[in-house]
Amino acid sequence: MLIDAWFPKDETSPGVWGGGQVHVRELRSRLVADYGCQVELFYAAHKNLLIRSLWVLWVVADVLLYSRYHPQIHLLHSHGYYSGLAAKLIGFFLKVPVVHTVHATPALDQAKKSPKLLIEKWLLTKLHYQAEISLSSHFLKYPNVNQRLSVIPNGVNIQAFNQVRVVKYPTTTLIWVGQADPSKGLAVLKAALVKVRRLYPELKTELVTGGRLSGRAIIKAYKKSHLFCLPSLAESQPIALLEAWAAKLPVVVTRVGENQTMVKSGINGLLVDPGNAQQLAKALLQLLRSPRRATAMGLAGYNLVKNHYSWDQVVAQTYAVYLEVLQTSAMAAENKLVFGLNPHEN
CATH class of the missing domain: 3.40.50.2000 (Glycogen Phosphorylase B;)
Structure with a gap:
């Protein structure tokens, strides 16, 4: 799991606890406790925009190194903006599917021409993910290359x-x-x-x-x-x-x-x-x-x-997306084998 926001390790640490961080915290803890998943979290170490941008390159190398010494990674789930690009690069090298969650679209919603609008539009609607999740149904109005779109809102304890x-x-x-x-x-x-x-x-x-x-x-x-x-x-x-x-x-x-x-x-x-x-x-x-x-x-x-709006409902719906993506990826790999192609080759 990847998030490009400043993410403290626990609530006693100094840091920013916004909606995205709370969402990831609740999702991760319940996937581990209720579904037996092993979830490793990678996050940008600081809220500074430049550091978060450079983190995209750093985290790709970090995850690839992690994959050499730990159990197989079956799926990548990115949250936010730049983490989607990082997950796509990692997914390309490891041949694993990517699920991306859109937490907010302020530039798209306000429609003010700016570099931020172009970046946000490209990362959220032009990059192809195996599945994309939005917290809000209003995101569905934007033209999007991603056809597998789910609306899964936040929850509250x-x-x-x-x-x-x-x-x-x-x-x-x-x-x-x-x-x-x-x-x-x-x-x-x-x-x-x-x-x-x-x-x-x-x-x-x-x-x-x-x-x-x-x-x-x-x-x-x-x-x-x-x-x-x-x-x-x-x-x-x-x-x-x-x-x-x-x-x-x-x-x-x-x-x-x-x-x-x-x-x-x-x-x-x-x-x-x-x-x-x-x-x-x-x-x-x-x-x-x-x-x-x-x-x-x-x-x-x-x-x-x-x-x-319980977190249990959020996690159950997200886990269902995971299973659908993994099943589709497995079927695609089988089809490649049928036609004589190795799914681990480009």
């Missing part, structure tokens, strides 16, 4: 949230959780809060960025708060939304990515247009003025993730 008991902050508190990236819409949130505080000057904010909190600490932060906001300009399927619902919080999110499918505006949260501080302020005021309605929305969101 609802039991971990239920086990944590807290006392709410004495003052109404809004929590935002995300990476320090413009696409997460923090600037829009701050502009909206200026408007909201004209009527609710006592409103407090808990801004959790860069993996500042994880484990029980982040669960406590969610559960002590009163409402959640994620005004992203682009999004796939945010784990933060699932976590907010696991804490029974009412949510305000933007109409981007899978938010539009998951959030039924007025039932389990409120939807606003991305980049619209006026709409965002209006939605936040709705929740602040109607605490009973806000509580009902939070409970509806909790029931949704409890019934449909």
